[in-house]
Amino acid sequence: MDALGMKVARYLEDHHVATLATFGSEGPLGAAVFYASDGYTLYFLSSPTSRHALELAVDPRVAVTIQENQTDWLKIKGVQMEGEARELAGAEEEHARRLYGNKFPLVGMLDHAPAAIVKALAKVRWYRITPRRLYFIDNSLGLGHREEVDVTSAGKDTNRHGA
Numbered sequence: 001m002d003a004l005g006m007k008v009a010r011y012l013e014d015h016h017v018a019t020l021a022t023f024g025s026e027g028p029l030g031a032a033v034f035y036a037s038d039g040y041t042l043y044f045l046s047s048p049t050s051r052h053a054l055e056l057a058v059d060p061r062v063a064v065t066i067q068e069n070q071t072d073w074l075k076i077k078g079v080q081m082e083g084e085a086r087e088l089a090g091a092e093e094e095h096a097r098r099l100y101g102n103k104f105p106l107v108g109m110l111d112h113a114p115a116a117i118v119k120a121l122a123k124v125r126w127y128r129i130t131p132r133r134l135y136f137i138d139n140s141l142g143l144g145h146r147e148e149v150d151v152t153s154a155g156k157d158t159n160r161h162g163a
Contacts, residue, residue, distance in 0.1 A: 001039075008136050008149055011079060012037035012066065016103070018044070020085070020129075021063040024055035035129075036099040040081075040151055042129040043088075043096035045121070053087075053125065060084040064129060067137070076139040080146075083131040096126045 001009065018035045021028060031052045033044040042064065046053045056062070062085045067078025088096055101108020110118050134149045 004136065004147055005040075005149055008079060008134065009037070009039055011077070011136070012040065012042070015066050017066070018042060019065045020044070020052060021065075022052045022055040022085075023059065023061070024051070026051075029055065034104065036096070036103040038095075038099055040131050040134055040149070042081075043099055043126065044129070045096075045100065045124040045126050047123060048087075048125045053127075056085050056087070056127065060086055062129060064131075073143065074139050076137060078137045080135040080137065081129070081131045082133040083129050085127050085129045088126040088128055092128065093126045096128065100126075 016034055017032050019030050020033050021030045023029070029051055031050070033046060035042045035044045037043070048054075062081075062083055064081040064083070065078060068076060070076050097107075106113050106117060107121065110121065113121075131151045134151050135146050136149060137146050139145060
């Protein structure tokens with residue numbers, strides 16, 4: 001993984017909330033989800049009856065953003081991602097649970113969690129977002145500075161710029 005790829009992987013590790021965009025019969029929807037990452041792959045949990053989960057069951061294509069909460073345009077940084085989200089089972093679900101539990105200890109130590117959290121988590125499904133395209137935005141390098149990360153080559157930077 002090159003320098004940009006490592007920077008993006010660290011950025012994903014250091015942040016917690018992604019905006020997940022889906023599209024269904026009612027039109028587009030954005031939903032905030034807590035996530036854990038493994039490289040560029042994101043894992044999240046959700047109720048299978050949520051609108052975004054129902055839409056993913058029909059069309060797994062998603063867009064995702066993770067960004068700083070800034071008021072200064074020149075300090076904006078973040079990730080833009082296009083990919084697919086799929087429900088997990090078996091070993092993949094266990095992997096997602098471990099990653100998520102490491103990032104969010106409340107989920108990782110359910111024997112110490114409030115009963116309401118344990119009850120809610122018993123009803124969720126686990127999902128994986130696999131990126132097809134990934135961009136890192138860093139306005140500190142110039143307004144609208146965007147670099148694409150080649151997700152098919154172990155994070156090799158393609159050095160494409162532009163908004």
